[in-house]
Amino acid sequence: xxxxxxxxxxxxxxxxxxxxxxxxxxxVHEKYAADFYILHRYPLAVRPFYTMPCYDDPAYSNSFDAxxxxxxxxxxxxxxxxxxxxxxxxxxxxxxxxxxxx
Numbered sequence: 852x853x854x855x856x857x858x859x860x861x862x863x864x865x866x867x868x869x870x871x872x873x874x875x876x877x878x879v880h881e882k883y884a885a886d887f888y889i890l891h892r893y894p895l896a897v898r899p900f901y902t903m904p905c906y907d908d909p910a911y912s913n914s915f916d917a918x919x920x921x922x923x924x925x926x927x928x929x930x931x932x933x934x935x936x937x938x939x940x941x942x943x944x945x946x947x948x949x950x951x952x953x
Contacts, residue, residue, distance in 0.1 A: 864894040876920050892908075898914055
């Protein structure tokens with residue numbers, strides 16, 4: 852990862868704070884001369900319970916954030932579309948399924 856090359860330690864299973872996002876923007880600009888970049892496969896633990904896990908590594912999610920010069924401008928993710936899997940994920944996060952069912 853680009854942060855390791857710069858000597859910055861970032862826990863790969865945690866979220867980035869604003870300072871880290873801005874620093875990453877500087878590093879991307881220095882290395883690639885680009886101001887726009889996208890991060891994908893965020894750690895599942897820092898995303899909402901309804902976010903789909905990655906098919907090949909359930910520690911990460913099918914999600915992304917887009918940045919310009921280190922400032923997040925948009926984010927998104929694939930939502931869990933299977934009702935039983937959604938219920939299982941909600942319960943594992945301590946959510947009362949009755950409050951989210953239709």
